[in-house]
Each structure stands twice: as structure tokens, then as C-alpha cells.
Amino acid sequence: MISFILMVNKQGQTRLSSYYEWMDMQERVALESEIIRKCLSRSELQCSFLEYRGYKVVYRRYASLFFIAGTKPDVDARKSSKAAGGDKSVENYENELGLLEFIHTLVETMDRWAGSICELDIMYQLEQVHFLLDEMVMNGYIVETNKSNVLRPIDLMDRESKKNEGMFR
DSSP states (O other): OEEEEEEEETTSOEEEEEESSOOOHHHHHHHHHHHHHHHHHSOTTSOSEEEETTEEEEEEEETTEEEEEEEOOOHHHHHHHHHTTOOSOOOOOOOHHHHHHHHHHHHHHHHHHHSSOOHHHHHHTHHHHHHHHHHHEETTEEOOOOHHHHHHHHHHHHHHHHHHHHHTO
């Protein structure tokens, strides 16, 4: 299960954050800044996976943006492990390469939507980027990876908004 997705620039400024599990705001800010610092300080020769505070963090850099996804062991897996008499520590079996591929699919979808995605697209069209992300991830689970299916509702909203703009002129 995905716990959070962050989009960060090279200076460490968060441009988009989406959390899929409840976290206190102070804890969220502290975790975010620590993870961003860890990801930005790593060289390009190091792998894109790291473990930090019980989270499995997968990140990838595209131009000036870092896309970061963090996972924790699934709540349902913890419950079934306790019911089966297992120990309290649960392994996070999330596939790192699958998450890396999801990040790549997210960037490709955003590229198809905005031309070549850049930091300004995210800043000035934040609501649509959140909508695009919500089409792909629901409650921390990846539900759609087909670019056409993800972009269809956004295209329909754009068309309808253009109709309404023409109506009031």
C-alpha cells in the first residue's frame, strides 16, 4: 500500500504531496523534510530505493523534479499475521520495481496531458494534477495505469470548461 506520493524540486521544495494514511501534521512535515533531504543527498550512482523509519521509499528524478513514493506494510497483512499467530513485525512486501514503474507511468501520463511536464505545470494546475493522481491511486492502491483511461475524465472536464467559457462571452 502506498502511504504517500511527493513531487519535489531540486531545492527540496514540495510541489505536490498526497498522503493515503492519516498522519499528524507535525509528523508529516518532519517525515517529509527528512525523506526529501535523504533523496536529494543521494548521488545518481546510488539506487533509487531506501528504507527510512519503517517506510520503503522509492524515488526517481525527471529533469528538475523528484517523484517520491513511500510504502508501509499493509494494514490487512498485519491483521492476518497477528491472527495466524505471527510475530508483531510485518515485512513490507511492496515491489520496489513495480513502484518505480508506476512513477514512470505517472510521469508519462502527465507528459501526455501537459506536453512536457515541468514544475510550473504542477504549480499552476495543481488541482488537475491531484485529479490525475486520484484517477491512478485510490486509498493507497494503484487502480489504473492505462494513460487513456486516466486522461479521459480530465479531457472531458477541459472540454466542458471551454464550452462554459464560450457561453459567457
